[in-house]
Amino acid sequence: DIQMTQSPSSLSASVGDRVTITCRASRTISNYLNWYQQKPGKAPKLLIYAASSLQGGVPSRFSGSGSGTDFTLTISSLQPEDFATYYCQQSYSTPYTFGQGTKLEIK
Amino acid sequence: QVQLVESGGGVVQPGRSLRLSCAASAFTFSSYAMHWVRQAPGKGLEWVAFISFDGSNKYYADSVKGRFTISRDNSKNTLYLQMNSLRAEDTAIYYCASGLSILDYWGQGTLVTVSS
Numbered sequence: 001d002i003q004m005t006q007s008p009s010s011l012s013a014s015v016g017d018r019v020t021i022t023c024r025a026s027r028t029i030s031n032y033l034n035w036y037q038q039k040p041g042k043a044p045k046l047l048i049y050a051a052s053s054l055q056g057g058v059p060s061r062f063s064g065s066g067s068g069t070d071f072t073l074t075i076s077s078l079q080p081e082d083f084a085t086y087y088c089q090q091s092y093s094t095p096y097t098f099g100q101g102t103k104l105e106i107k
Numbered sequence: 108q109v110q111l112v113e114s115g116g117g118v119v120q121p122g123r124s125l126r127l128s129c130a131a132s133a134f135t136f137s138s139y140a141m142h143w144v145r146q147a148p149g150k151g152l153e154w155v156a157f158i159s160f161d162g163s164n165k166y167y168a169d170s171v172k173g174r175f176t177i178s179r180d181n182s183k184n185t186l187y188l189q190m191n192s193l194r195a196e197d198t199a200i201y202y203c204a205s206g207l208s209i210l211d212y213w214g215q216g217t218l219v220t221v222s223s
Contacts (some may be wrong), residue, residue, distance in 0.1 A: 001169075034209050036152075043202055043213035044144075044152065055211070087152055091208030094166040096142070098152040 002026050002090050006099035012107040017078045021102045023071045023088035032092035033071045035064055038101075039084045047086075048073065080106075109134045109212045111203050116217030119193055129186040129203030129214055137161075137181035140207045143188045145199035146216075155201070156188065171197075193221045 003026035013019050023033065031051035036044040046055045048064040051071055061076040075082055083106050088099040115127040129141070143155040156177040157166045165177055176189040186203050198221050204210035 032208070036210070038152075043215055044210070045213070046209065046211050049209040049211075089152075089154075089210070094154075094157060095168045096154045096157070096208060098154065101151045 001095055002029060002093065002097055004088055004090055004097050004099040006086075006088055006102050008102060009100065010103040010105065012105050013078055014107045015078050015080055019075045019078055019104065021073045021086055021088075021104075023066075023073070023099050025069045025071075025090055025092075028068045029090045029092035031067050032090055033064075033066065034089045034091055035062075035073045036087045036089065037082075037084045038087065044087065049091075078104075109205070111205065111212060111214035113201060113203055113214045113217035116201065116219045118220045118222060120223050121194060121221055123193055124189070124191045125193060125219060127188040127190065127201055127203075127217060127219070129188075131184045131186065131205070134205070134212075136179075136184040139205045141177075141179060141186045142204045142206070142210060143175075143177060143186075144202045144204055144210065144213075145197075146202070147196075147199045150199075153199075158186070190219070193219075195221050197221050 005024045033051045035048040038044040047058050052064045063074050085101045085103045087101050110132045112130045119125050140159050142157050158177045174192045178187045200216040202216045204213045
């Protein structure tokens with residue numbers, strides 16, 4: 001199975017900050033990497049697919065990059081509604097494993 | 108607007124069975140692969156199972172293989188998860204989600220609690 005490791009596990013930041021979350025795969029997955037946002041008590045929401053493609057309706061302050069084993073999710077200017085938990089997921093092969101999550105909190 | 112609505116969760120004793128359903132609407136269900144993903148209380152997401160658009164291909168996480176069965180009825184626009192030999196560690200919110208490997212739409216989830 002492909003293991004996905006996110007860092008950091010938690011992060012405190014302020015509105016307006018630029019934030020980067022990283023995700024590393026245990027072996028190469030090309031660009032088969034997706035990012036999800038989950039708010040408390042809600043279902044996850046797809047933000048970015050294929051490492052860098054923005055899902056429709058997602059604000060352009062979200063961006064993704066990477067290929068192979070190392071990936072990043074960047075939020076260019078944090079907004080109050082962005083404080084949530086973020087998960088990466090590999091879609092290269094089953095089982096479609098998730099990272100452990102990064103909880104983004106208000107500083 | 109795409110809608111996925113899970114049902115069938117509840118409290119069940121260890122070793123017993125439960126069947127979850129996911130009713131789909133506002134998209135061509137029969138053309139889409141589907142997944143089950145779960146989330147234990149306070150924990151991260153765990154992918155559970157996949158079924159192809161026509162039901163011909165199914166894949167499972169090792170943690171549920173041999174105990175859980177994913178199926179679908181395209182005439183009823185409904186996805187199922189039959190869960191047998193339930194264990195305490197199966198306690199979680201179970202989400203259904205659509206997409207081949209990218210999970211683009213999710214239901215609101217249904218809570219399964221395995222406890223004596």
